[in-house]
Amino acid sequence: MRWLYTLGYAIGWKPWETAAERDGARLTALYEREEQERGRPYGAALDLGCGTAIHAVELAKRGWKVTGVEIVPKALRAARERARAAGVEVQLVEADVTKLRTAGIGSDYRLVLDFGVFHGLTEAQRQAMAGEVTSVAAPGALLLMIAFAPGRRGPLPRGASRGEIESTYSRWKVVGEEALPVSALPGPVRNWEPRVYRLRRD
Numbered sequence: 001m002r003w004l005y006t007l008g009y010a011i012g013w014k015p016w017e018t019a020a021e022r023d024g025a026r027l028t029a030l031y032e033r034e035e036q037e038r039g040r041p042y043g044a045a046l047d048l049g050c051g052t053a054i055h056a057v058e059l060a061k062r063g064w065k066v067t068g069v070e071i072v073p074k075a076l077r078a079a080r081e082r083a084r085a086a087g088v089e090v091q092l093v094e095a096d097v098t099k100l101r102t103a104g105i106g107s108d109y110r111l112v113l114d115f116g117v118f119h120g121l122t123e124a125q126r127q128a129m130a131g132e133v134t135s136v137a138a139p140g141a142l143l144l145m146i147a148f149a150p151g152r153r154g155p156l157p158r159g160a161s162r163g164e165i166e167s168t169y170s171r172w173k174v175v176g177e178e179a180l181p182v183s184a185l186p187g188p189v190r191n192w193e194p195r196v197y198r199l200r201r202d
């Protein structure tokens with residue numbers, strides 16, 4: 001998938017950003033729920049495949065201590081600019097989500113975002129990612145994951161079922177699942193049934 005995202009950022013094809021900007025309020029409710037349960041200080045949040053840091057910056061504004069990990073350098077440059085313009089501090093690291101422990105990002109993350117990464121990875125990458133995420137997450141951490149329903153889409157994300165997510169994240173329990181609004185996504189993508197999953201670590 002790396003080449004695809006590199007190409008997307010190079011030509012400015014980033015439909016997930018349009019969706020995030022238009023439908024962000026839906027995610028806000030999920031953040032609020034976690035924040036109310038935890039109380040301040042919220043602690044550390046990790047945005048996996050943070051792209052240009054739309055969500056990382058939002059979390060930082062809300063009071064989380066945020067780290068964003070991203071594999072495409074051009075996206076990271078835009079992420080740094082976004083954080084600077086917003087006047088918030090976000091640790092932004094060029095790294096692969098399947099190798100988090102060697103990326104020097106620390107551990108004890110209370111909130112983890114995976115908005116569109118897991119569902120595009122191979123089986124081996126998913127296993128590696130889940131192991132790394134589990135290692136850097138705090139006990140009781142919450143993982144919010146956006147994934148398309150499974151399907152054949154050529155080079156585009158193949159999606160993930162709830163069963164696949166549960167069996168890969170074996171130390172996490174799915175505690176919530178809901179459909180995401182799809183109005184801002186391009187035509188065919190609307191039929192891919194994006195869902196947001198809430199997983200709690202043991």
Ligand SMILES: C[S@@+](CC[C@H](N)C(=O)[O-])C[C@H]1O[C@@H](n2cnc3c(N)ncnc32)[C@H](O)[C@@H]1O
Pocket residue numbers: 001002005006016017020048049050051052053054055069070071072075095096097098114115116117
């Ligand atoms: C669908 S985009 C979503 C970006 C961002 N999460 C958002 O919602 O705006 C997926 C992102 O994951 C990044 N990505 C894909 N595979 C990755 C990997 N193995 N390690 C780190 N980032 C990755 C891509 O470069 C891309 O920025």
